[in-house]
Amino acid sequence: MLALKVEKHDAEKARQQLLQQNALSKESKAFRKGNFVFFPITGEVKVSVPHSIVKTKEKFHAVEKTKSLKELLAEIIPENQLAETVSSYELVGSIAILEIPQKSSGKKKQIAKLLLKNNKRVKSIWRKIGKRKGTYRLRSFEWLAGKKSLVTTHRENGCSIKIDLGKVFFNSKMANQRLRIAKLVKNREKVLVLFAGVGPFAVVIAKQNKKAAVKAVELNPHAIKLMKENVALNKLEGRIGPIHADVLKFMKKHGKWADRILMPLAFGGNAFLPSVVQDAAKGATIHYFAIGNERDGIYAQALDDVARTCTKAKRRFKTLNKTIGWPYAPRQSVVVIDFKLMN
Numbered sequence: 001m002l003a004l005k006v007e008k009h010d011a012e013k014a015r016q017q018l019l020q021q022n023a024l025s026k027e028s029k030a031f032r033k034g035n036f037v038f039f040p041i042t043g044e045v046k047v048s049v050p051h052s053i054v055k056t057k058e059k060f061h062a063v064e065k066t067k068s069l070k071e072l073l074a075e076i077i078p079e080n081q082l083a084e085t086v087s088s089y090e091l092v093g094s095i096a097i098l099e100i101p102q103k104s105s106g107k108k109k110q111i112a113k114l115l116l117k118n119n120k121r122v123k124s125i126w127r128k129i130g131k132r133k134g135t136y137r138l139r140s141f142e143w144l145a146g147k148k149s150l151v152t153t154h155r156e157n158g159c160s161i162k163i164d165l166g167k168v169f170f171n172s173k174m175a176n177q178r179l180r181i182a183k184l185v186k187n188r189e190k191v192l193v194l195f196a197g198v199g200p201f202a203v204v205i206a207k208q209n210k211k212a213a214v215k216a217v218e219l220n221p222h223a224i225k226l227m228k229e230n231v232a233l234n235k236l237e238g239r240i241g242p243i244h245a246d247v248l249k250f251m252k253k254h255g256k257w258a259d260r261i262l263m264p265l266a267f268g269g270n271a272f273l274p275s276v277v278q279d280a281a282k283g284a285t286i287h288y289f290a291i292g293n294e295r296d297g298i299y300a301q302a303l304d305d306v307a308r309t310c311t312k313a314k315r316r317f318k319t320l321n322k323t324i325g326w327p328y329a330p331r332q333s334v335v336v337i338d339f340k341l342m343n
């Protein structure tokens with residue numbers, strides 16, 4: 001079989017590039033031999049790390065197919081009831097989080113055991129209870145099966161993120177936005193991540209941009225502790241400064257430091273926009289996360305927030321981009337407005 005051969009330390013970079021080109025075989029698993037990693041490829045590839053294309057005689061192992069949740073549930077639930085039995089499913093590290101409406105509650109243990117038995121990645125299964133609450137944006141969970149722990153390490157964008165879902169916020173759906181923003185960061189930029197949680201934005205940005213300086217501000221002491229662990233886990237010591245502080249106080253004193261400011265607090269982030277706009281430096285780029293409603297035009301409210309706030313603060317601005325982040329609720333999505341302060 002055709003394989004891309006790269007040195008071990010280049011393997012993750014090569015894997016990401018193969019994934020982007022859709023050139024990694026889905027049937028077989030990569031393997032390691034000595035200092036090299038061999039990736040099964042489907043055709044021509046372009047990678048930026050030193051490599052060779054070889055025909056290997058070694059046998060690639062087949063990828064074990066894991067049944068999707070829908071396929072598994074079909075074994076115990078009639079097809080026309082599937083959608084209403086589990087209304088959402090998220091895998092964070094080795095923890096599966098299910099949303100099971102009240103009327104399907106009777107089946108919760110059966111569903112959890114089935115999932116645990118059939119998916120090797122899943123070690124523990126929890127059910128979402130209610131909405132996120134409070135300043136730290138935490139939610140409650142009900143244990144259903146497996147290990148009774150909410151601590152796990154999630155892999156995302158080539159980084160490891162340790163989380164304790166009982167004590168900190170985390171949302172795996174934000175991965176695309178993390179990579180998108182990380183790719184916008186320029187050489188030697190000073191990046192300030194506000195509302196930084198356990199540091200996933202900071203870690204992905206620092207990993208992608210070797211010369212960027214990153215500061216990450218967070219109020220939840222548990223999140224700050226985990227952020228420090230995540231900095232070490234990803235070998236980014238000295239590249240990210242975790243700061244345990246209130247965003248408003250931090251911006252007042254140090255807001256001018258940053259070339260780029262991230263505001264990943266979609267629910268309630270508008271209350272902080274005046275302070276960020278007021279205290280940021282001329283030329284700073286701001287990534288403003290907000291909740292958009294399809295009824296009003298998905299970006300309308302967020303664009304209006306930016307325009308009104310900048311006008312009030314007598315700051316000229318230029319909208320650079322607007323994107324949809326991830327679904328938030330029926331007919332609502334998290335949107336991100338990128339804008340630059342011109343004076």
Ligand SMILES: C[S@@+](CC[C@H](N)C(=O)[O-])C[C@H]1O[C@@H](n2cnc3c(N)ncnc32)[C@H](O)[C@@H]1O
Nearest residue numbers: 135136169170195196197218219220246247264
């Ligand atoms: C929506 S979460 C985003 C977390 C993180 N950026 C991520 O991607 O996982 C918002 C975070 O802001 C923090 N937070 C809320 N108010 C804050 C404030 N005034 N100052 C600093 N952090 C705050 C919360 O504790 C929470 O961790």
